[in-house]
Amino acid sequence: MQSRVTIVDVAREAGVSVATVSKVLNGKDGVAGATAVRVQGVIETLGYESSIVARSLRSSRTNVVGILVPEFEPFSAEVLKGVARGIGETQYELLAYAGAGARLHEGWERRSLSRLSGTLIDGAVLVTPTVTEVATTIPVVAIDPHTGTSRLPSVVSDNDDGGYQAARHLLDLGHTRIAFISGRPDLESSRGREAGYRRAMTEAGLAVDPALVVAGDYQREGARRATAALLDLAEPPTAVFAANDLSALATIEEATQRGVDVPGGLSVVGFDDVPEAARSVPGLTTVRQQMSEMGAVAAAMLLDLLRRSEPVNPHVRLGTELVVRASTAVPRR
Template sequence: MAADGARTRTASGGRGRVTITDIARRAGVSVPTVSRVVNGRSDVSPGTRARVEELLRRHGYRKRTASPGHRAALIDLVFNDLDSPWAVEIIRGVEEVAHAAGAGTVVSAIHGRSGDARQWMRNLRARASDGVVLVTSALDPVLHQELRILGVPLVVVDPAGSPALDVPTVGAANRSGGMAATEHLLALGHRRIGLVTGPPRLLCSRARLDGYRAALEGAGVGVDESLIVPGDFRHESGFAGCEALLGLPTPPTAVFAASDQMALGAIEALRRRGLRVPQDLSVVGFDDLPEVRWSAPPLTTVRQPLADMGKVAARTVLRPTRDKRPDSSRVELGTELILRSSTAPPPGSAALSR
């Protein structure tokens, strides 16, 4: 097992926390060298080992230990923010697996700020977490290195960018989901289909956009860049995006919003203009959040298995604590088009009049 910090008396008599970084600095060696000494590795010179061990003893540094049959006691679940309903679904999946394994779950939000991330890492070292699930965030190289040194298993859910090759990731089939949503609208007879995208920094956003483009190209429909407007997965951007699309000289007859929250925002924009869904304009979302089946009208959407993504991530971080390797470095769960009442053929089409 990897090392974690231990509390020790400071010179002033208070309580402090000595980390492997502190020990490395005082010993004049690298952090990986200290980690090798703590973990009993043989590839350290006798003199260096003696110097590091003396510092470890002097400062009361203790490594985490495992008892036979040990299972993870704590999972850290980290979001950029928590003000989205889909976060609740992922938490539900992680907590279900953690509870069944006898583990606790600590939920944190770091808001993309480096200070918050550093504070979270200090807290993680203090509580000796047994695994980390990081959701829709870029993996800071410094934090990644620290987790590797501590030996804490890590899984990234819906990574913001391309994570390190040795980091398992869990996601959904976003490209095929974007294709399914667009192909459904094409099958209904729509040819001017607007798209409100997600944040371009996220892989899932780019994959949904790729699916939209692929479906149009596969149907022989040219991609009109004016029909693609930016969003950020939140209600307000769906509202603004739909307003922008309706302001075009030739508005779309359907809108694919790359999240359910944006789809609900788009429906509100239509309602305020006195337009009806789907009679005047069809709307498709992405996520299948619990509330969209109760929207007016119930939302046609692409279901991504958010709770299942949380479950897979939790199982993956728990597995190394039982001396097993992750099944795969990349797990991609399937998406499914859910048909409800927010889509119909375009106004005036033969299909609509039948």
């Protein structure tokens, strides 16, 4: 394996001292113009790049921002695209980091920030953090924090309204026995989506049957178990609103495996509008949250903080939109 190019290699190739290369790298005076041009040429030819840690030791800045996630799944992947877009025209580079087993441990963000802040990143976007009371020396912005709005600048979706739109769509089609496969009970986003579902049912004059509200934990296997339990009821639902697309797609898988036609025998609505929603068969009706835009807005807020200015609005709530595809239909009579 080819060894990493070092500052010594650059100095040797350019015929100058290591100190001269260091001055060129850091934009210091005391180097003749022709020499600086020659050193820069060698740097580009050899592909030399100083380490992030060395850079931070010299200047107390790394010019790197981090996006820290508990795990890489469809939601965080779309948010990542938005953060990358948000910093695309700046001098900052982006580091995506997922702590091992972080989804299972409250406080994962504290450990991740402790490892990375200062020496590897200048600021961070935390995606679905479990806690927002974090002691850190760098600016931090939270996306969809577990506990909702906090002292940290944050970006969230209007989950209550999104849940309402999903249930309202199924009610408008004529469904009355509508199940809800919830997300994680510790997440504000899941609670908001359930609140919207319940609000729509109440407005329609329908009581929510407790047997039709089942936890899926935002996970594929959890959603399949929840769907199986619902379909095994003496009076199964005619429609399911799942708290995220991953759960909704798992609901379709489980129903199809049991011989239940979607949408003929069971209508299904998700939440997120991840790319897989449009590609599924049938296409998934879902509530679109602006995942990429959440990332871009969070990146803009973080850049404001890095410039030592406060965001104009430290707590941003983005709207949602119902996207109707082929997984919902009027119920069979």
